[in-house]
Each structure stands twice: as C-alpha cells, then as structure tokens.
Amino acid sequence: MSIILLVESKLDKVYPMFSNWTTKAKITFPTLNYQINEISLLKNDLKNTILKAISSLDKQDKIQNRKIQGYDYGYFCGFIQGNLNVLWYNEYIYKQTNNYKILAAITTLDSFLKNNDLLKIRLSNLYSEYYKSEVNIEDLDCNIGMEIPKNLEFINMNNEESQILVAIENIRIDIINKMCNEEIPDFLDNITDLFSKEDVDEILALK
Numbered sequence: 001m002s003i004i005l006l007v008e009s010k011l012d013k014v015y016p017m018f019s020n021w022t023t024k025a026k027i028t029f030p031t032l033n034y035q036i037n038e039i040s041l042l043k044n045d046l047k048n049t050i051l052k053a054i055s056s057l058d059k060q061d062k063i064q065n066r067k068i069q070g071y072d073y074g075y076f077c078g079f080i081q082g083n084l085n086v087l088w089y090n091e092y093i094y095k096q097t098n099n100y101k102i103l104a105a106i107t108t109l110d111s112f113l114k115n116n117d118l119l120k121i122r123l124s125n126l127y128s129e130y131y132k133s134e135v136n137i138e139d140l141d142c143n144i145g146m147e148i149p150k151n152l153e154f155i156n157m158n159n160e161e162s163q164i165l166v167a168i169e170n171i172r173i174d175i176i177n178k179m180c181n182e183e184i185p186d187f188l189d190n191i192t193d194l195f196s197k198e199d200v201d202e203i204l205a206l207k
Contacts, residue, residue: 003206007050010203013194014046015039021088024187032096045087046080053079054207072204073197077190085188094179103175110168123164146170149177 022034036042053076094100113120128142144166 003054003203006203006206007047010050010195010199011043011046013191014042017046017084017188017191017194018042018088021085021188022092024189025089025093028185028187029093032093034092036092045084049080049083049087050203052083054204057204058207070197073192073200076200076204077192077195080195081188081191085186086184089184089187090179094182099175099178103172106168106172106175110165110172113162113165113168120162120164124162127163127167144170146173148173 025032026034056079057072057075113123131142132140142163144163146166146169
C-alpha cells in the first residue's frame with residue numbers, strides 16, 4: 001500500500017477531532033457559528049497535516065532526537081494537534097472576526113482600485129487636497145511611508161504611486177500583523193486516543 005492510500009485510510013479520525021475542537025472553542029467563543037459548509041474539507045486538513053508531520057520528522061536536525069524511544073510518536077501527534085488547532089482557529093474563528101471582515105473589505109477595495117486607473121487618480125488627488133487643507137504646514141509632503149514588520153517581509157509590496165493604494169496596503173499589513181501576533185488558545189485535546197503508536201509506526205514505515 002502506498003503512503004497516500006494509508007494516510008487516506010486514517011482520515012475519518014478527523015471528525016471526532018473537530019468535534020472535540022469545536023466543543024472547547026464554543027466555551028471561549030460561544031456566539032460564533034461552527035456549522036461549516038464542506039465538512040469533507042476537514043479530511044484534506046488532516047491529510048496535509050499528516051504529510052507535513054512526516055516531512056518535518058525527516059529534517060536533519062531531528063535525527064538525534066529520533067533515537068529516543070517514543071520520540072517519533074510524540075512528535076507526530078504533537079505536530080498534528082498543534083497545526084490543526086492553528087489551522088482551524090484561523091479558518092473557523094478568526095475569519096468571523098471584525099478584523100477579518102475589515103481585511104476582506106480592504107482587499108476588495110484594493111482590487112477594485114487597481115483596475116480603475118481614473119478613479120485611483122481622482123481619489124489620490126482628493127486625498128492630497130484634503131490632507132493639505134487639514135494641516136497648517138507649507139509644502140506638505142503627502143506621501144505615505146510604508147514599513148513592513150520583519151515577520152511579514154514575504155508580503156508583496158505595492159509599487160504604485162497612488163497614495164490611496166499605499167494607505168490601503170498599510171491598513172492591510174497592520175491587520176495581518178496583529179493576526180500573526182495574536183495568541184491562539186489550544187482547543188484540541190491530545191490526539192493519542194485517536195492515533196495509536198501502531199497507526200503512526202505503520203505510516204512512518206512507508207515513507
């Protein structure tokens with residue numbers, strides 16, 4: 001049996017895992033909706049996480065640790081537990097927050113303006129006129145500076161001259177930065193009751 005087929009044979013375990021996760025999440029966030037559209041997508045979450053756990057175990061810096069009895073099993077279960085908790089928090093809790101709704105609105109506006117050069121120019125001119133009228137300083141610099149936090153250097157910058165787009169990008173980056181620095185509560189219990197040592201050994205034997 002291939003490793004993919006073997007992993008796929010274990011994916012039904014995700015349903016009790018998600019049920020456990022939502023039970024605990026509802027205690028902290030009781031007003032949110034946890035009824036998802038495509039429950040089958042949970043299997044993809046678990047499949048991708050298992051494959052990442054296998055890949056992570058194969059990294060060079062873990063070779064010495066893997067000689068410790070039970071290390072592979074503990075690492076595998078801990079990796080899945082931690083990664084799924086973060087994935088589900090971002091997908092099913094964060095995406096219902098006002099911050100994410102604002103991010104979606106800002107991204108929509110950004111896309112609209114990028115495809116409308118005339119409106120982009122008009123808004124930039126209006127911005128400059130408004131800013132200069134509000135600030136009692138001669139020869140005012142209307143340019144908006146952008147600083148990308150170290151943890152977000154992977155974000156593609158807007159090289160547009162439009163100050164409106166720069167402002168939108170600043171707001172978007174600020175929201176993403178707050179999300180990245182947010183502490184994520186642990187809502188997923190230990191999964192060793194669902195993944196036995198034999199399950200994990202069987203998977204790792206085929207890698």
